[in-house]
Amino acid sequence: MKRVKLTVAYDGTNYCGWQVQPNGLAVQEVLNRCLSELLKTKIEVIGASRTDAGVHALGNVAVFDTEARMPAEKFSYALNTRLPQDIRIQNSCQVPDDFHPRFQETVKTYEYKIYNRKFPDPTKRLYTYFYYYPLDVEKMRQGAAYLIGEHDFKSFSTYKPEVENTVRTIYELGIQRSEDDVITIRIRGNGFLYNMVRIIAGTLIRVGGGYYPPKHVKEILEAKNRELAGETARPEGLTLVEIRYPEWEAKKDGHHVSVDPLP
Amino acid sequence: MKRVKLTVAYDGTNYCGWQVQPNGLAVQEVLNRCLSELLKTKIEVIGASRTDAGVHALGNVAVFDTEARMPAEKFSYALNTRLPQDIRIQNSCQVPDDFHPRFQETVKTYEYKIYNRKFPDPTKRLYTYFYYYPLDVEKMRQGAAYLIGEHDFKSFSTYKPEVENTVRTIYELGIQRSEDDVITIRIRGNGFLYNMVRIIAGTLIRVGGGYYPPKHVKEILEAKNRELAGETARPEGLTLVEIRYPEWEAKKDGHHVSVDPLP
Incomplete structure (x- = not known):
């Protein structure tokens, strides 16, 4: 076997x-x-x-x-x-x-892609969330900064009765706008609650659109109340990019593996 | 009206x-x-x-x-x-x-995208042509250089009896490989014969794969024989990016317009 x-x-x-x-x-x-x-x-x-x-x-x-x-x-x-x-x-x-x-230590990387332009590009519709109003990426980054590290992400998850511990660690949360107007939110952590990446994306879209200031993200986090965060952003923008297993990789390679930033 | x-x-x-x-x-x-x-x-x-x-x-x-x-x-x-x-x-x-x-002067820009990696990415399958064997972009560029300018592109077109004049001008033919292994052939000219971009792509894929040397592209061009060029590359890789009308733009803007390279 x-x-x-x-x-x-x-x-x-x-x-x-x-x-x-x-x-x-x-x-x-x-x-x-x-x-x-x-x-x-x-x-x-x-x-x-x-x-x-x-x-x-x-x-x-x-x-x-x-x-x-x-x-x-x-x-x-x-x-x-x-x-x-x-x-x-x-x-x-x-x-x-x-x-x-x-059931072991994992490091997961997700990307959430927003197509932020006046008119949608039909060839991007299945893999990005189309958002018409201009988004300020710098403000989104400022808001995102409050989420990096170990926090109780209860505000950023859809409730599941079987999940008791809502503390997770985000190692990286980067936001880039490409030349063709795709904003990519790249997020890496040791685990994600139900809908967590999509609720973070929905919240950062509100920040980028100026609906509330970046520092409001900190208040949402501390309130531990799902109702304060943004909507769960549409599924088509989300891609599970990678899952890594540091313990297994370390054993396999015979030495300690640090999970480096991806290329 | x-x-x-x-x-x-x-x-x-x-x-x-x-x-x-x-x-x-x-x-x-x-x-x-x-x-x-x-x-x-x-x-x-x-x-x-x-x-x-x-x-x-x-x-x-x-x-x-x-x-x-x-x-x-x-x-x-x-x-x-x-x-x-x-x-x-x-x-x-x-x-x-x-x-x-x-029926007026036009400048058209096409892109042909090749996904060149060991395994296909399902989220790219509708908008790129998946090609397994490694392609040498530098060789493709060398081959492409022979096509820039005014030439008889008869070798690079599917025959249509109603088309008598097979001379066209290519202004730009650039090839880039992105970080995620997409090779984009970007081609701009004053008109394209039937299947011309896809046959150019199929020919440059042969050059990039080492099936024949870059300078063979010149021989194909001069032979004016469709049978010597590469296959018509699959349609999903092709996108018509832009059509411009220099005369109309000049009149509209009240001065001469040069069609600048796109951003």
């Missing part, structure tokens, strides 16, 4: 999200079906991040166990010949039998 | 191209229908460029005549409330009654 780790990229447009739902096709479902067909036995993957309907991923992670003799590295190629074009395995490798994609 | 010029952006994925065809829905058809509904009389636009199925546009141009009192500038807003999300009017303005989008 070996445990195989998949790095999974997908266009979330046509899916009801990662996790199996009664109301649509889930990415996980398609992956389970293709793997089961490939290995001629029922396979169910364990996913790292249950992305919502319409949210994209470049690097979600899933693991499964198999007795198959196929080398772990070959699964990416074998699966990509069976998967639809909007799901692509980026990498497959063997991991220890006790590697769990959720 | 006034003539209105529309700058039309669209995602070509779900269309059979610009021009009305028996086998699918055309962008022009949707535009005619929405305009006719808006103005409650039959309208047929005249388009500048008949983009093929799957090809995108940020700045195709169409004109129509109307007796309506609505100011020309308002048509962009009025149409965007009726058009599907994958077609967006970027601008509308009045032009002289004899302004024809094809």
Whole structure:
């Protein structure tokens, strides 16, 4: 038996999200079906991040166990010949039998993209949130600065009764405007509450639009009240870029790994 | 009566191209229908460029005549409330009654995008051509240099019996690789033959992949033989970025306009 780790990229447009739902096709479902067909036995993957309907991923992670003799590295190629074009395995490798994609230290990176111009570009509509009114990126950065570090992010999450601890750490929160008017909010942390990135994006859009001053972000954070933060920004702007596992990487490489800023 | 010029952006994925065809829905058809509904009389636009199925546009141009009192500038807003999300009017303005989008001097800019990495990114699949083998951008630039200027581009076009003159001028042909492995071929000229940009892209991909040396592009050009050039690269990588009308712009602005490099 070996445990195989998949790095999974997908266009979330046509899916009801990662996790199996009664109301649509889930990415996980398609992956389970293709793997089961490939290995001629029922396979169910364990996913790292249950992305919502319409949210994209470049690097979600899933693991499964198999007795198959196929080398772990070959699964990416074998699966990509069976998967639809909007799901692509980026990498497959063997991991220890006790590697769990959720129950260990992780560092996740998300990007939220806003297309901020007078008229929408139809070729960007599936991967950015179109926002008409001009946004002040410098003010957004000032607001974002209050969120970096360890905080109780209760104000920036949709309530889930099973989540008791709402303290998380944000390591990086950068905001850039590209030449073609895409504002990218890039956020990296040790974990994210339900809808947290989208609520942070919705709040920073309010700051960038001048609806409230940057320092109001600090007051929202301290109030621990979801009602004070901005709306949950639309799903199509969100991409799960990367999930890293510092402990596993350290063991694998035989030395301590610091999670460097991405290129 | 006034003539209105529309700058039309669209995602070509779900269309059979610009021009009305028996086998699918055309962008022009949707535009005619929405305009006719808006103005409650039959309208047929005249388009500048008949983009093929799957090809995108940020700045195709169409004109129509109307007796309506609505100011020309308002048509962009009025149409965007009726058009599907994958077609967006970027601008509308009045032009002289004899302004024809094809029968006058034009400067067109296209971009052809290649996603050049080991595994495809599903969120780029509709707007780039995925190419697995590493491409040498410097070699592509060397090959491209032979195409700049006035030449007979017969080797780089799909034959159309009605086109007698295959001489065109390319003003600019730049190639850039972005941080996320998208190679953009940006090409600007006074007109393009049928499939010309896609055949140039297919040929430069062969040069970049090392299938033949850059200087072979010169030999292909001189042979005036379509069979020697590379394949017609897939439509999803192509975007019509801009169409400019130097004569009209000069008259409109009251002085001579040089068509500057785009930002």
